[in-house]
Amino acid sequence: MDGPVDDIYGQTHSRLLSLLSGTTSSILPAEGDIARAVSALTPHLQDDGVGTARTIGHLMDDIVPALNASSLSPNYYGFVTGGATPAACIADQIVSIYDQNVQVHLPKETAATVIEDRALELLSELLGLDAAGWVGRTFTTGATASNVLGLACGRDQVVQAALRKKGVSPISVANSGLVAACLEAGIREIHILTTMPHSSLGKASSVVGLGRAVVKALPMSDDQPWKFDLQRLEEELKAPGTASIVAISCGEVNTGRFATESFEEFRYIRTLCDQNNAWIHVDGAFGLFGRILDTSGEFKAIRGGCNGIELADSITGDAHKILNVVGLSSELNECLETDPLYKPYDCGFFFCRWPNVAKQVFQNSNAAYLTSAITADPDEISSPLNIGIENSRRFRALPVYATLTAYGRTLYQKMLEQQIRFARAVASYILKHPDFELLPDLPEPDEVKIRHTFVIVLFRAKDNSLNRELVGRINGTGKIYVSGTVWGGSPASRIAVSNWRVDQKRDFSIVKNVLEEVIEKWRNA
Numbered sequence: 001m002d003g004p005v006d007d008i009y010g011q012t013h014s015r016l017l018s019l020l021s022g023t024t025s026s027i028l029p030a031e032g033d034i035a036r037a038v039s040a041l042t043p044h045l046q047d048d049g050v051g052t053a054r055t056i057g058h059l060m061d062d063i064v065p066a067l068n069a070s071s072l073s074p075n076y077y078g079f080v081t082g083g084a085t086p087a088a089c090i091a092d093q094i095v096s097i098y099d100q101n102v103q104v105h106l107p108k109e110t111a112a113t114v115i116e117d118r119a120l121e122l123l124s125e126l127l128g129l130d131a132a133g134w135v136g137r138t139f140t141t142g143a144t145a146s147n148v149l150g151l152a153c154g155r156d157q158v159v160q161a162a163l164r165k166k167g168v169s170p171i172s173v174a175n176s177g178l179v180a181a182c183l184e185a186g187i188r189e190i191h192i193l194t195t196m197p198h199s200s201l202g203k204a205s206s207v208v209g210l211g212r213a214v215v216k217a218l219p220m221s222d223d224q225p226w227k228f229d230l231q232r233l234e235e236e237l238k239a240p241g242t243a244s245i246v247a248i249s250c251g252e253v254n255t256g257r258f259a260t261e262s263f264e265e266f267r268y269i270r271t272l273c274d275q276n277n278a279w280i281h282v283d284g285a286f287g288l289f290g291r292i293l294d295t296s297g298e299f300k301a302i303r304g305g306c307n308g309i310e311l312a313d314s315i316t317g318d319a320h321k322i323l324n325v326v327g328l329s330s331e332l333n334e335c336l337e338t339d340p341l342y343k344p345y346d347c348g349f350f351f352c353r354w355p356n357v358a359k360q361v362f363q364n365s366n367a368a369y370l371t372s373a374i375t376a377d378p379d380e381i382s383s384p385l386n387i388g389i390e391n392s393r394r395f396r397a398l399p400v401y402a403t404l405t406a407y408g409r410t411l412y413q414k415m416l417e418q419q420i421r422f423a424r425a426v427a428s429y430i431l432k433h434p435d436f437e438l439l440p441d442l443p444e445p446d447e448v449k450i451r452h453t454f455v456i457v458l459f460r461a462k463d464n465s466l467n468r469e470l471v472g473r474i475n476g477t478g479k480i481y482v483s484g485t486v487w488g489g490s491p492a493s494r495i496a497v498s499n500w501r502v503d504q505k506r507d508f509s510i511v512k513n514v515l516e517e518v519i520e521k522w523r524n525a
Contacts, residue, residue, distance in 0.1 A: 012056050027073045027481045029066050037066030074501035075480040075510055077494070080286070080318075091399040100395045103385040116397035117381045122404040123319075123349060126412065127291045129310055136352030136359075138388040139319075139396040143285035145389060146316035146350040147204035151192070151245060153314055153357045154279030155208055158243035159185050161277035174361045178209045187243050193236050194247040195219055195259050196226045198283060201247055215247075223442055226252040226259055228269070237276040244278035250306060251287020254485050254494060255440055256456035258287055258305025266308025282309045285318040285348070287454060292413045299420065301451045313354060319347040319400055347396045350388070358387040419455050419497045422504040426495060426511055427453045435519050437462050439487050457495040458487060466522050467491055473518045480514050 040062040049055070070076045100112040107114060116139065121131040136153075140146045155178070160170040162185035173181045182188070191214040192205055202212040218232045219225035226249060237244050246269065249259045260266045273280050282288075290306040293299040309315060352358045363386045385391045430438045431446050438449060439458040461467040471484035471493050483494045495511070 008053055008056055012060060015060060027069050027076050027478060028475075029068060033065045037062050070481075071499075073481075074499045074503065074507055076499065077496050078481050078483040080496050080498045091402050095395045095398050098395070101392070102395045102397070103383060103390065103392055105381050105383040107381070112395055112397075113381050113384065115401055116384065116395070119397040119401035119404065120349065120351075123317075123400065124351065126404060126409055127288065127317075129315075129351065133310075134315075134351040134353060135382075136314075136355035136357070136387055138350050138384050139393075139400075140348040140350055140388060141346055141393075142348040143198070143283065143316050143318045144200040144203060144348075146285075146318075146348045147198075147200050147281070147283060148207050149350045149352070149358070149362075149388065150247075150281040150283075150314040150316055151201075151204050151210065152208045152361050153352055153354070154245040154281055155190055155210060156361055157279050157313070157354065157357050158190060158245065158277060159187060162187055162243050165277065172360055174363075185243075186241065188241040189214060190243045190245065191216055191236065191239075192245045192247050193218055193233055193278075195228055195249060196252050196254075197247060197249065198253050198285065201283060223440065224257075226255060226257045227261075228259060230268070230272075233269070234272055237272055237278055244273070244276060246273055246278050246280050248280060248282045248309075248312070249287075250282050250284035250309060251290070251454065253286060254456070254487060254492070255458050256286065256454035257440075257452060258290075258302075260305060260308060261301075262304050263307040266311055270308070270311040279314070280312040282312045282315045284309065284315055286456075288315070288317045289412075289416060290454065292409060292416060293420075294413075298451070299417070302420070302454050313352065315351040317349045317351070319349055319396075346394075347400070352387075355382065355387065362387050362389065364391060415500060416455075418504065419502055420453070422502050422507060423455050423457050423495070423497045424450050424453045425504060425508045426457045429508070429512055429515075430457065430459045433515070435462055435466075436460070436515070439492055455497040457497075458485070458492055459495075460487070460490065460492045463522075464490075466519075469522075470518070473522070474514060477514050477517060480511055 040058065050058075068076070070079060100110055102112045102116060105113040117137075120137045120139070124131040124134050124137070138149075140149065156173045159173050159181045163170040163181075166185060168184060171181055171184060176184075182190070190210050192201065192210065193216055194201065195217055196219070197215055197217065202215050205215050206212050216236065217225070218229045218236065220227040220229045233246070236242075237246075248266075248269070251258060260269070270280065272278070284306075287302075287306060288309070290299075290302045291309070293303045295303045359382065364383075384393075427438055427450055428446075430436045431449065436459050439460060442449065461470045466473075468491055470491070471482060474480060474482050474493065483496065485492050485494050
């Protein structure tokens with residue numbers, strides 16, 4: 001270690017905080033910055049390092065200019081990364097500095113696991129879930145890892161249910177392996193029944209040994225592929241020689257629409273699954289936090305899409321999307337303290353109603369030095385390594401605990417309402433514009449389309465030649481950033497709102513001006 005580390009750290013910290021507390025008009029790195037950063041990278045490991053001061057200078061002067069402003073700009077609408085605030089970074093720095101072993105419950109040595117469990121309790125309360133009914137809970141790297149946990153638990157449970165039905169002493173996939181357990185149970189396939197699944201569901205299915213091919217979409221129609229064809233679902237659940245995991249999308253990635261629309265619809269699916277020993281897993285990465293909205297009024301449709309998930313067996317959530325921030329927008333200033341907190345990128349969570357199933361799958365056994373991690377006391381906090389994938393990970397719970405403690409349910413509700421209203425303002429503009437088309441294009445009144453707009457606006461240009469270039473032309477302005485996708489076999493543009501800096505009036509004006517600029521330049525080309 002070289003030089004006065006306190007001075008180096010203090011100066012660097014001040015520079016970083018200035019980035020977080022200010023605003024940026026540049027969403028992507030300036031032309032040439034990425035190339036300069038790549039050319040400045042250390043080409044090979046040296047015997048003698050260059051020291052702390054020079055390395056930090058390299059990071060700040062060469063690397064930082066080549067990073068995009070996805071978290072710093074309210075006008076980045078691509079990947080749903082949210083935004084960072086000064087206090088949030090400080091909270092995350094505490095995690096890095098203290099570097100706790102959070103995977104083993106050692107209550108006399110550190111409060112880390114108790115804090116994590118309390119953070120998960122607070123999170124369940126925010127979502128209107130009974131914490132006592134969801135004690136199989138943990139933090140993960142993100143929704144993909146949480147989906148792995150959900151499918152792994154579902155896989156074991158449906159196999160054991162088949163074995164019990166057959167009158168055979170149950171064995172577990174976790175202990176005996178997938179092939180042996182399925183042969184014993186007479187199962188030739190465990191299929192995953194869903195609608196418009198996120199790509200991470202197929203990846204998770206591959207990881208847990210089921211395969212991507214068993215993920216089967218059962219769309220109600222071509223117009224509404226995010227909803228279930230309930231008749232086909234019932235038929236698939238009854239298919240001989242199969243066991244089923246039903247994966248319900250609580251917020252589809254392209255449209256923001258929900259697979260179910262009411263508690264009654266979810267309860268009907270629950271009944272079908274109970275009759276056929278199927279496991280229900282909810283992928284709520286995009287829409288789960290709609291549960292913090294009011295059940296009536298302008299957000300009734302969104303709230304309806306989140307109702308009933310308490311009947312699921314397992315739930316995936318992302319803390320870095322809606323939960324990640326509360327911030328300093330003009331509409332929320334009066335509600336906030338001077339330094340808001342957030343949950344940084346790289347944080348998902350997993351809830352399971354059947355903790356014994358999770359422990360059966362993920363228990364870290366045969367390690368003498370971890371014997372204190374396994375307890376028979378039902379009131380004792382389970383060591384996280386026994387209900388999740390990793391044996392070691394960051395103390396992700398601390399920023400979650402801090403932000404929930406600081407701001408509570410009301411402020412999160414206000415923040416989400418603000419984001420939805422902005423998305424709906426953009427959707428209304430698209431609906432009325434002669435050159436754009438709001439997607440999905442359903443035969444329903446415009447007011448219904450707006451009521452079902454959550455935080456995603458999907459649209460395309462009506463002219464096919466412009467539509468093929470639309471994402472590039474929009475992002476080429478450097479004023480906003482959207483992501484490209486495909487809808488109905490044609491290119492589409494997607495605006496995903498998640499940053500706490502969103503201001504409805506200001507940012508609507510920016511989006512409108514960019515789209516008008518794109519149209520004008522295209523016409524004059």
